[in-house]
Amino acid sequence: MKRNLTLFFLLFTNMLLAQDSVFVRRMVDTLTSSYFWGRGYTNDGMGKAGRFIAGQFKDYGLQPMDGREYEQPFTFSANTFPGMMDLSINGTALVPGRDFIIGPASRGVKGEGTLVQKDSIHFIDLKNRVVVELKDKLTWSVEQGAADFTLVQVDKKALKGIPVTININEENKLVEGFKANNICGVVKGTVKPDSVVIFTAHYDHLGGMGNKTYFPGANDNASGVSLLLSLARYYALHPQRYSMAFICFSGEEAGLLGSKFFTENPLVPLQSIRFLINLDLLGTGEEGIMVVNATVYPKEYGILKQLNEQNHYLVKVASRGKAANSDHFFFTEKGVPAFFIYTMGGIRAYHDVFDISKTLPLNEYNHVFKLLVGFNAALMK
Structure with missing residues (x-):
């Protein structure tokens, strides 16, 4: 009888994980769709994504962290590119995102000019204050301000010969009070509700570059948000002794702004x-x-490693020291114990138009999910 119950439990657990695998793929597909327009600064992409995540929290039964709203609003400046994004070099029209990107701090410009070579990769149109830079890989980002010139980064493979002439029509708009929200929900603990374990993930990405090109951000970070949502669903159905909280930050790509704001205006006491x-x-x-x-x-890292070795989840649980490379950082600076976990290997698409759901394998999702659930159970003993 005990053996039959064990088999039933294993089958039931595997069935739930299979369902969660379908769920997380659907979430990545959704968050990378054109509707959310790169979850960024034009076409209300970030706003749509935030409202979608808040709706998910509500559907799962999470409570707003502040007791009233899931959204924690804040503002910051962002240089955006909502309109025209046309570029021709040597008479050849180039495709935004694939063949070229505009430097994120660039001003808008419209005009024709001649390019003067400065070195092996830099060419300057003095009349229109445009710098063309040749790159092996195009990687975009976000800036909070606008410069007094325009930087155009061009994939070397898109050109035949050196750049000589340029025709450009590119619009920017500096938004000094861009409105953003952290999305915060909680499942109250059954025994120690004032002690909290928190999962975080940033839901913003780079948004759109012009009115025809957006950056989907599948791995960065629809993957993390989708795993967080899967965990939120799980813990809403399985409340723990401690409270389980979930925060989706915005403004990460502009400089970890959402997490910085939260640590300066916490909705739960940081010491809890x-x-x-x-x-x-x-x-x-x-x-x-x-x-x-x-x-x-090291103690908590040891728990992760031991769980992984016992259950043969992942080929490696690697160790790294302190780094200011994601939203854990400002919590660590305030004395909150925190890990930042990311997967390694596989696709190399990052901050480009090729970071899409179709090519994102999600192959270790189940193992990471199990490892995190086991880690939390060990923390609460």
Whole structure:
């Protein structure tokens, strides 16, 4: 009888994980769709994504962290590119995102000019204050201000010969009070509701570059948000002794702004946080996971490693020290114990138009999910 119950439990658990695998794929597909327009600064992409996540929290039965609203609003400046994005070099029209990107601090410009070579990769149109830079890979980002010139980064493979002439029509708009929201929900603990374990993930990405091109951000960070939502669903159905909280930050790509704002305006006392796990870049895993802050919190890192070795989840749980590379950082600076976990191996698409759901394997999702659930259970003993 005991053996039959064990088999039933294993089958039931595997069925739930299979359902969660379908769920997380659907979430990545949804968050990378054109409707959310790169979850960024034009077409209300970030706003739509935030409202969608808040709706998910409500559907799962999470309570707003502040008792009233899921949204924690704040503002910051962002240089955006909502309109025209046309470029021709040597008479050849180039495709935004694929063949070229505009420097994120660039001003808008419209005109024709001649390019003067400065070195092997830089060419300048003095009349229109445009710098053309040749690159092996195009990687975009976000800036909070606008410069007095325009930087155009061009994939070397898109050109035949050196750049000589340029025709450009590119619009920018500096938004000085861009409105953003952190999305915050909680499942109250059954025994120690004032002690909190928090999962975090940033839901913003780079948004759109012009009115025809957007950056989907599948691995960065639809993958982390989707895993967070899966965990939120799980813990809403299985309340724990401690409270389980979930925060989706915005403004990460502009400089960890959402997490910085939260640590300066916390909706729960920072000293009540038992541990925080930040999820970013969770779409692969062929080479295991990296744990940032592992050397800072060796006891908790040891729990992760032991669980992984006992259950043969991942090929490696690698250790890294303190780093200011994601939303865990400002919590660590305030004395909150935290890990930043990301997967390693697989696709190399990052901050480009090729970071899409279709090619994101999500192959170690189930193992990471199990590892995190086991880690939380060990923390609460």
